[in-house]
Amino acid sequence: MSSDIILKVENLGKQYRLGLVGTGTISHDINRWWSRIRGKEDPYLKVGEANVRSEKGNSEYVWAIKNINFEVKRGEVLGIIGKNGAGKSTLLKILSKVTSPTEGLVKTNGRIASLLEVGTGFHPEMTGRENIYLNGAILGMTKSEINKKIDEIIDFSGCLRYIDTPVKRYSSGMRVRLAFAVAAFLEPDILVVDEVLAVGDAEFQKKAIGKMQDISTSDGRTVLFVSHNMESMARLCERGILLNHGKIEYTGKINDVIDYYLSNNLEFRSIFTEDDLEENCFVKSVALTNKKGESTSNFKFNDTIFLSFEVLKKEEDNKDYNLSLAIVNPNNVVILSSSFSDANDFNIDKGLNTFTVDISGNMLNKGDYKVRLFFYSNTDRKTIQRIDCLNFKVNEIGFYKNAQVRRALIIPKLNWVKV
Amino acid sequence: MKTAEERWLYTISSKKKLIDFNFKEIWRYRDLLFLFVKRDIITLYKQTILGPLWYLIQPLFTSLIFTLIFNNLADIPTGNGVPNFLFNLAGITAWNYFKECLVGTSDTFKKNENIFGKVYFPRVIMPMSVVVSNLLKFGIQLLVLTGLYIYYVYFSPITYTIAPGLNIVSFPLFVVLMALLGLGLGMIVSSMTTKYRDLTFLVQFGVQLLMYGSAVMYPMSYFRDKLPNYYWLIEWNPIAIIVESFRVIILGDGSLDINKTIYAIIISCMIFLLGLVIFNKTEKSFIDTI
Numbered sequence: 001m002s003s004d005i006i007l008k009v010e011n012l013g014k015q016y017r018l019g020l021v022g023t024g025t026i027s028h029d030i031n032r033w034w035s036r037i038r039g040k041e042d043p044y045l046k047v048g049e050a051n052v053r054s055e056k057g058n059s060e061y062v063w064a065i066k067n068i069n070f071e072v073k074r075g076e077v078l079g080i081i082g083k084n085g086a087g088k089s090t091l092l093k094i095l096s097k098v099t100s101p102t103e104g105l106v107k108t109n110g111r112i113a114s115l116l117e118v119g120t121g122f123h124p125e126m127t128g129r130e131n132i133y134l135n136g137a138i139l140g141m142t143k144s145e146i147n148k149k150i151d152e153i154i155d156f157s158g159c160l161r162y163i164d165t166p167v168k169r170y171s172s173g174m175r176v177r178l179a180f181a182v183a184a185f186l187e188p189d190i191l192v193v194d195e196v197l198a199v200g201d202a203e204f205q206k207k208a209i210g211k212m213q214d215i216s217t218s219d220g221r222t223v224l225f226v227s228h229n230m231e232s233m234a235r236l237c238e239r240g241i242l243l244n245h246g247k248i249e250y251t252g253k254i255n256d257v258i259d260y261y262l263s264n265n266l267e268f269r270s271i272f273t274e275d276d277l278e279e280n281c282f283v284k285s286v287a288l289t290n291k292k293g294e295s296t297s298n299f300k301f302n303d304t305i306f307l308s309f310e311v312l313k314k315e316e317d318n319k320d321y322n323l324s325l326a327i328v329n330p331n332n333v334v335i336l337s338s339s340f341s342d343a344n345d346f347n348i349d350k351g352l353n354t355f356t357v358d359i360s361g362n363m364l365n366k367g368d369y370k371v372r373l374f375f376y377s378n379t380d381r382k383t384i385q386r387i388d389c390l391n392f393k394v395n396e397i398g399f400y401k402n403a404q405v406r407r408a409l410i411i412p413k414l415n416w417v418k419v
Numbered sequence: 420m421k422t423a424e425e426r427w428l429y430t431i432s433s434k435k436k437l438i439d440f441n442f443k444e445i446w447r448y449r450d451l452l453f454l455f456v457k458r459d460i461i462t463l464y465k466q467t468i469l470g471p472l473w474y475l476i477q478p479l480f481t482s483l484i485f486t487l488i489f490n491n492l493a494d495i496p497t498g499n500g501v502p503n504f505l506f507n508l509a510g511i512t513a514w515n516y517f518k519e520c521l522v523g524t525s526d527t528f529k530k531n532e533n534i535f536g537k538v539y540f541p542r543v544i545m546p547m548s549v550v551v552s553n554l555l556k557f558g559i560q561l562l563v564l565t566g567l568y569i570y571y572v573y574f575s576p577i578t579y580t581i582a583p584g585l586n587i588v589s590f591p592l593f594v595v596l597m598a599l600l601g602l603g604l605g606m607i608v609s610s611m612t613t614k615y616r617d618l619t620f621l622v623q624f625g626v627q628l629l630m631y632g633s634a635v636m637y638p639m640s641y642f643r644d645k646l647p648n649y650y651w652l653i654e655w656n657p658i659a660i661i662v663e664s665f666r667v668i669i670l671g672d673g674s675l676d677i678n679k680t681i682y683a684i685i686i687s688c689m690i691f692l693l694g695l696v697i698f699n700k701t702e703k704s705f706i707d708t709i
Binding site: 096 | 430451455537538706
């Protein structure tokens with residue numbers, strides 16, 4: 001039934017010009033205008049490359065997104081996943097009419113409202129109540145609609161006591177609560193949500209996710225959801241789209257998309273060259289892989305994390321080296337450390353040596369971690385390398401029961417026995 | 420392939436129509452307009468001691484200075500039986516409304532970049548709200564003008580022969596013209612500044628210069644007598660015509676020039692429509708260039 005389709009995106013593309021808007025701009029504008037007069041197509045549309053952030057390109061023009069095609073059914077919750085700069089926000093901006101596409105079409109059968117970063121449009125000098133009205137109106141509600149819902153909104157925000165105080169006296173968390181509360185009571189046919197749940201405390205996040213689920217299930221409204229939080233993604237969405245370099249790389253059931261994304265993502269290899277350090281012996285590369293040997297930096301809770309180190313020794317020098325690693329959390333707490341001499345007295349031979357180590361699953365709590373490399377010459381008593389070389393993430397998928405609530409840094413599966 | 424299921428509520432595309440103005444949508448957002456006005460008014464003088472009194476201080480003192488410099492020092496006549504101070508105050512009140520509309524709307528895109536980049540609503544609501552909130556300010560200044568008017572007519576030791584004529588009925592017309600002209604120019608400038616910031620500087624001093632060319636502190640007839648070679652500059656300046664007409668109908672000194680009034684109406688409407696078209700064209704993609 002195609003009549004159920006509420007949003008259809010056809011061949012959507014958006015081109016950006018890189019660099020500064022400066023003296024070149026006017027000449028490009030004139031060139032464009034001149035070719036339009038002659039009835040030719042825009043000369044700058046033909047140029048432009050796919051959007052790869054880290055590589056140096058030849059063209060000033062890039063396509064932030066290109067050839068995007070998808071359909072959304074009424075009442076569906078669609079998740080949009082992608083790395084930073086994959087084009088997610090550009091897509092949402094086009095859908096919410098903040099900017100117009102360079103080519104292609106978006107067809108909709110409903111009102112679209114966006115929730116791109118809550119709290120824009122709050123005026124610090126006005127009270128919470130005044131800001132609810134203003135923010136609601138900015139998002140497209142009429143005054144009478146807000147009048148009907150004001151009590152619910154205040155209640156949902158949990159800021160009743162401060163509601164007649166200027167917003168500039170609010171804590172940042174309270175601002176977010178208030179802003180989300182306004183948006184949550186919007187009644188568009190299609191709601192576009194970008195990364196809003198990342199803020200607020202745990203209780204509020206839970207409330208917000210619950211509200212979003214309500215919106216889609218009981219009210220039958222369509223939600224387009226962008227987040228880097230795979231866990232809330234998996235809970236909220238049915239279908240997902242994976243964007244990579246401005247193109248749809250994968251689309252399907254949300255869990256398949258997440259799996260695909262997690263196993264094909266992020267930097268999982270760190271390389272040092274001889275130019276970086278003038279040493280006879282040093283660690284050349286560090287890589288993260290999963291148990292299938294695939295490079296990744298995103299691990300499920302129960303995955304074993306494999307690290308491999310390549311150590312290059314240019315000339316035989318009969319020196320004694322030590323290679324160790326530490327896993328560090330974002331607060332710089334060293335969670336574990338280990339050295340290759342713990343297991344064995346390894347020799348580093350002339351040429352390339354590879355060492356691997358595995359960190360068993362069911363241990364590190366969910367979160368972001370850094371791999372700290374430590375390479376030391378025992379003979380010279382000299383640190384050759386001490387560097388945080390890789391980042392990886394452990395997510396909640398594969399948690400055992402009740403692991404959610406554990407606050408500990410490591411939550412290993414210990415051997416419990418009934419005697 | 421026009422089948423039933425191909426019916427869409429609306430589409431978003433890269434095509435830009437010249438005039439693509441959705442009045443229904445603007446009407447739907449009318450509450451937003453008034454909330455913006457309310458925001459402007461209640462937040463403008465927060466944390467000031469004199470508060471809304473600033474609305475009065477500024478025109479009164481400007482008129483005082485003008486009277487000292489232009490009338491007492493430079494001896495510019497202000498017409499038969501018209502108090503200098505009142506003459507200046509009337510000119511400044513009219514000019515201020517135009518100026519505030521122009522300056523207030525000329526940085527619409529830049530000032531609201533943050534919010535425009537996040538949410539969609541008809542962008543034109545923003546400059547419109549500036550015009551409406553300035554209207555309130557204009558109203559307050561008009562009250563002051565009326566107060567002083569009454570003073571000069573009834574309580575002043577010298578008798579003045581000022582009284583508004585029948586043509587006072589055209590007063591709202593001139594207010595609308597000032598708003599249209601200010602809004603139109605402001606929208607043009609704000610659209611251009613998204614790409615070329617040069618115009619911001621132009622507006623800053625251009626407005627000051629324009630005041631001298633807009634018959635604010637002298638009657639047009641005086642300029643014609645003194646500098647007949649440059650008179651065309653003032654004669655065909657729509658804002659000068661509006662300011663002069665405003666004074667004529669309020670002070671009842673002289674008569675309205677119908678041809679020039681029609682000319683001012685045409686120019687104001689044209690500038691407003693042009694501004695609307697340019698603004699509308701800009702709002703679709705300005706966020707990429709600002």
